Amino acid sequence: xxxxxxxxxxxxxxxxxxxxxxxxxxxxxxxxxxxxxxxxxxxxxxxxxxxxxxxxxxxxxxxxxxxxxxxxxxxxxxxxxxxxxxxxxxxxxxxxxxxxxxxxxxxxxxxxxxxxxxxxxxxxxxxxxxxxxxxxxxxxxxxxxxxxxxxxxxxxxxxxxxxxxxxxxxxxxxxxxxxxxxxxxxxxxxxxxxxxxxxxxxxxxxxxxxxxxxxxxxxxxxxxxxxxxxxx
Amino acid sequence: xxxxxxxxxxxxxxxxxxxxxxxxxxxxxxxxxxxxxxxxxxxxxxxxxxxxxxxxxxxxxxxxxxxxxxxxxxxxxxxxxxxxxxxxxxxxxxxxxxxxxxxxxxxx
Numbered sequence: 659x660x661x662x663x664x665x666x667x668x669x670x671x672x673x674x675x676x677x678x679x680x681x682x683x684x685x686x687x688x689x690x691x692x693x694x695x696x697x698x699x700x701x702x703x704x705x706x707x708x709x710x711x712x713x714x715x716x717x718x719x720x721x722x723x724x725x726x727x728x729x730x731x732x733x734x735x736x737x738x739x740x741x742x743x744x745x746x747x748x749x750x751x752x753x754x755x756x757x758x759x760x761x762x763x764x765x766x767x768x769x770x771x772x773x774x775x776x777x778x779x780x781x782x783x784x785x786x787x788x789x790x791x792x793x794x795x796x797x798x799x800x801x802x803x804x805x806x807x808x809x810x811x812x813x814x815x816x817x818x819x820x821x822x823x824x825x826x827x828x829x830x831x832x833x834x835x836x837x838x839x840x841x842x843x844x845x846x847x848x849x850x851x852x853x854x855x856x857x858x859x860x861x862x863x864x865x866x867x868x869x870x871x872x873x874x875x876x877x878x879x880x881x882x883x884x885x886x887x888x889x890x
Numbered sequence: 891x892x893x894x895x896x897x898x899x900x901x902x903x904x905x906x907x908x909x910x911x912x913x914x915x916x917x918x919x920x921x922x923x924x925x926x927x928x929x930x931x932x933x934x935x936x937x938x939x940x941x942x943x944x945x946x947x948x949x950x951x952x953x954x955x956x957x958x959x960x961x962x963x964x965x966x967x968x969x970x971x972x973x974x975x976x977x978x979x980x981x982x983x984x985x986x987x988x989x990x991x992x993x994x995x996x997x998x
Contacts (some may be wrong), residue, residue, distance in 0.1 A: 680979035683987075705904050712912040722911055730903030732895060739910040746918040748946065753922030755939050761927060772919045777946060784943045829990030832962055833983070835951035836990075839966045840982030842947050843973035851941070858945035859952040866953035875949050882945020887938035 670795020675803035693815025774801030858882030
């Protein structure tokens with residue numbers, strides 16, 4: 659009988675790190691691509707590393723590179739801050755779903771867990787939670803492991819990005835969507851609960867065609883949540 | 891130029907940019923938790939949030955997969971089939987990447 663009350667174990671940390679393993683390939687590819695792009699764009703290692711360590715959100719890091727400046731002004735700082743907030747706004751929704759799990763946790767540990775939120779890590783933990791798991795150690799362990807992988811891969815990409823042979827030959831350019839697709843299967847609870855997913859997909863496609871950038875993810879996610887609220 | 895402008899235009903500019911992006915992202919990360927601890931969660935809100943994981947997945951992958959055409963669709967199908975059979979993410983991942991590399995090996 660699983661312990662259905664939220665709790666925290668140290669053993670959960672290593673279990674969580676292991677649970678995050680399927681997300682490693684996607685993280686390595688994305689973060690290496692970022693490291694390579696950052697070095698081509700002329701960022702220093704410290705800047706690329708700082709972005710990966712503290713911002714730690716791939717899509718916004720990539721967009722950030724596009725509007726990166728040699729000389730900054732208050733206006734350009736405000737611009738990059740706003741763009742980052744828009745690209746990462748979906749995290750507001752991810753964090754909201756963690757509330758029942760984390761509401762009685764110590765504040766500092768929750769802040770750390772929330773700092774470590776990523777789409778992939780959240781999907782893994784959503785599955786764990788829906789199957790009855792409540793150990794916050796799993797959440798933290800998977801978050802820490804993914805963060806470490808992200809940092810190492812940025813470092814590797816910064817120096818060795820140009821040395822990696824055509825990643826497309828092994829399908830590695832699509833490793834992230836393939837991982838996401840795999841995570842869809844355990845979420846399937848029949849066609850009716852999946853109706854909002856269709857709405858999300860349709861809205862995302864429309865945005866992707868009409869609006870440049872990464873906005874399609876946020877638009878689709880919000881549309882899916884609204885559809886879920888409307889469908890009885 | 892004010893003192894702040896001069897400081898931001900100097901060597902510390904990039905640090906300010908990274909800090910600004912970090913603050914913006916962290917606010918997004920904690921906002922959902924803060925809001926949920928202050929509002930009463932109605933069944934409607936709960937239903938909406940339950941639709942989120944699948945919605946995020948489709949919103950993220952559908953445009954990317956369609957942009958990449960038939961090979962990507964076949965790879966994704968292989969992943970889903972492997973997941974339905976085994977429920978192991980690593981197996982699903984391997985099935986998808988394997989399918990994609992075989993298709994590309996034949997020059998599609």
